[in-house]
Amino acid sequence: MKIITVEEDIINFLSQIENTIENTIDEVGGVVIFEGRVRRDLDVHSIEYQGDKEMIFVQGEMILKEAIEKFQIIDAILIHRLGYVKVGELSIWIRCSAKHRKEAYASSQFIIDNVKKLLPIWKKEHLQNGESHWIM
Template sequence: MNRFLIADAPVDIAALREALLKPEAGGFCTFEGWVRQTNEGRAVSGIQYQAFAPLASSEGQTILDEALARFEITATRAMHRTGYLPVGDIAVWIGVAAPHRDAAFRACRYIIDEIKTRVPVWKREHYVGGCAEWVACHHVG
């Protein structure tokens, strides 16, 4: 089962979260990456995300598998959107369930850092005023 989604339409986050409800899990950590209104001092109106979906999905799944092997977690799910997203929309979502909170936090951080560096997703920022530019999608921090 692929627990990493590349989605060109809004995703039901509640359904992703519900899939992580496990009786052995005592902690749940989530990360949501939103389209923000500024980047490097420029006003942003939205971002166009593009991905090579088969490779992005496969690499995302590999990252989730690595997290399951590396951390003491019970389950994980993640998704990354494609298409045009206005300011405020969720671009990436990660959920991790674990018996204890520390593992959930560490795994969630690992997953987002790896997604940003390894999953082939490109973003083109659209700025207030009409221009748009391709920007790096791999900053960690």
């Protein structure tokens, strides 16, 4: 189980932690990876994510623990991007590994839903015209 916040492109970060992700546990029969991305919008230039790392860790751990228990999955990893994120870049990366695909999909959905409800992360849209506002 891992909860990580990064201030660089998640794609680049993933290559650094590749070796630490369990790939070899025999019991794993299905892995679901969810990627959230900053989508293209005519007006939006970039997104700024602000978050309280301490509380992200506490709340993130509660979410992942609950997912692992509730769906009896083998492992879960959650990475959230902070700082400025360009269109097309990843904002979140969730990996659920389970015996079967059903639990892997269900737990992935459970985690992203709870992230949106509980993680203290705020999003500010920076527009092409130079204006910006917090999404509330």
